[in-house]
Amino acid sequence: MSTTQAPPLWRQLQAAAAALQAVRAGQSATTALATVAPALRPAAQALLFHALRQLGRAEALRSLLAKRAPAPPVDALLCLALALVWDEANAPYTPFTLVDQAVEAARRGGARAQSGFVNACLRRFLREREALVATSARDPVAQWNHPRWWIARMQRDWPQDWQAVLRASDHAAPLTLRVNRRRSTVAAMQARLQAEGIAAQPIGDDGLLLPRPRPVPELPGYAEGAWSVQDAAAQLAAPLLLQGLARPTDRPLRLLDACAAPGGKTAHLLECADAELTALDVDPARCARIHENLARLGLAAEVRAADAADVAAWWDGRPFDAILLDAPCSASGIVRRHPDVRWLRRESDIAQLVVQQDRLLQALWPLVAPGGRLLFATCSVFPAEGRERIETFLAHHSEARLLPSPGHLIPCSAAAAPAVPDNRPRDNDGFFYSLLEKGPR
Numbered sequence: 001m002s003t004t005q006a007p008p009l010w011r012q013l014q015a016a017a018a019a020l021q022a023v024r025a026g027q028s029a030t031t032a033l034a035t036v037a038p039a040l041r042p043a044a045q046a047l048l049f050h051a052l053r054q055l056g057r058a059e060a061l062r063s064l065l066a067k068r069a070p071a072p073p074v075d076a077l078l079c080l081a082l083a084l085v086w087d088e089a090n091a092p093y094t095p096f097t098l099v100d101q102a103v104e105a106a107r108r109g110g111a112r113a114q115s116g117f118v119n120a121c122l123r124r125f126l127r128e129r130e131a132l133v134a135t136s137a138r139d140p141v142a143q144w145n146h147p148r149w150w151i152a153r154m155q156r157d158w159p160q161d162w163q164a165v166l167r168a169s170d171h172a173a174p175l176t177l178r179v180n181r182r183r184s185t186v187a188a189m190q191a192r193l194q195a196e197g198i199a200a201q202p203i204g205d206d207g208l209l210l211p212r213p214r215p216v217p218e219l220p221g222y223a224e225g226a227w228s229v230q231d232a233a234a235q236l237a238a239p240l241l242l243q244g245l246a247r248p249t250d251r252p253l254r255l256l257d258a259c260a261a262p263g264g265k266t267a268h269l270l271e272c273a274d275a276e277l278t279a280l281d282v283d284p285a286r287c288a289r290i291h292e293n294l295a296r297l298g299l300a301a302e303v304r305a306a307d308a309a310d311v312a313a314w315w316d317g318r319p320f321d322a323i324l325l326d327a328p329c330s331a332s333g334i335v336r337r338h339p340d341v342r343w344l345r346r347e348s349d350i351a352q353l354v355v356q357q358d359r360l361l362q363a364l365w366p367l368v369a370p371g372g373r374l375l376f377a378t379c380s381v382f383p384a385e386g387r388e389r390i391e392t393f394l395a396h397h398s399e400a401r402l403l404p405s406p407g408h409l410i411p412c413s414a415a416a417a418p419a420v421p422d423n424r425p426r427d428n429d430g431f432f433y434s435l436l437e438k439g440p441r
């Protein structure tokens with residue numbers, strides 16, 4: 001995690017603890033890390049992500065060591081240190097180094113007056129590690145590192161798989177690239193990586209999985225648009241929507257990506273098909289990211305900032321041959337990459353998101369041409385944001401037909417066949433896909 005030029009560990013710990021405090025106060029990790037000095041940011045992110053994946057355990061240990069929570073900056077530093085040190089087999093530093101540097105971080109920062117307290121707690125933890133870890137394990141939040149409501153929901157929704165899914169969430173995701181078909185091929189890109197000593201395995205139609213993640217700027221071809229970073233499950237969207245879709249002979253194919261930012265799936269659609277594509281997103285700042293990504297990849301779309309469900313505000317009245325609705329959701333399927341999500345979400349958010357998902361489905365379905373398709377997608381592992389939405393929709397739309405679809409892609413599930421080709425360990429994010437076809441007029 002550290003190199004000879006890296007800032008001292010105590011400074012990295014200070015930055016990560018400040019970011020952890022911000023996440024605990026409701027900020028996203030991305031926003032919290034944006035305030036960290038660029039030189040410190042990669043190291044602070046690595047420490048923060050490790051801590052967020054072990055936060056349930058760390059908080060349980062802290063409450064065993066100190067019944068009353070100390071002030072938020074001290075508590076964040078203490079929890080960060082406990083998250084990093086508690087599991088010796090997977091700790092990024094030796095216990096001595098970690099405790100020494102955490103105390104130094106307290107001494108040199110805002111928690112100066114509390115450095116003795118931090119020292120006492122951490123040294124007691126090292127002395128009584130076994131007993132404290134065993135006691136903390138009685139708390140499911142400590143054992144599974146997810147909020148109680150989330151664990152209960154997973155147990156109810158996935159009685160066979162919940163443990164495997166929660167366990168997988170505590171590991172960093174592999175780095176998966178999507179090769180830009182218009183600029184390269186999977187084989188050529190694999191060879192290019194190989195030439196630089198970087199192992200990569202083909203996955204799905206366009207993917208390359210790097211078992212040992214690398215910083216993206218270190219990989220060849222990014223700036224020239226040879227590839228994008230995209231999980232294997234997310235790479236299923238474009239082929240699902242396009243394969244077998246009837247192509248008009250007298251005009252270009254008309255596609256809508258209704259919730260498009262930052263443009264990962266928009267770009268994949270355009271890499272796979274010559275089409276006139278409208279990319280919408282309600283967030284103008286995120287629309288800028290679509291523009292950047294398309295420019296880098298050498299692709300073009302009409303990008304508009306609009307509420308996709310407010311059809312009157314943006315639609316020109318011409319039906320679409322195919323619509324991708326990658327709806328806003330809990331993001332419960334991508335917690336490996338965004339370990340803050342599980343701690344930021346509230347159970348009540350799900351009900352609100354479901355309302356949004358239904359509203360978007362209802363508004364966009366009339367825009368599908370007869371014989372055309374709509375692919376409904378969410379990066380969620382909760383059936384409320386997947387299967388249940390489509391069941392409700394189909395119950396009210398007799399002209400809609402469900403085409404063969406992956407449904408819920410549950411990471412590390414014990415189901416018989418992997419949904420992503422060449423992905424036996426199911427090392428993919430959690431996703432949901434349902435492909436609907438509209439009957440002819």
Ligand SMILES: C[S@@+](CC[C@H](N)C(=O)[O-])C[C@H]1O[C@@H](n2cnc3c(N)ncnc32)[C@H](O)[C@@H]1O
Nearest residue numbers: 259260261262263264265281282307308326328
């Ligand atoms: C799951 S993300 C989309 C990811 C994107 N499809 C990709 O592959 O890069 C969902 C997006 O929906 C947008 N969104 C939420 N509500 C929307 C609405 N009513 N209309 C259009 N976009 C919306 C959010 O701003 C967010 O960027």
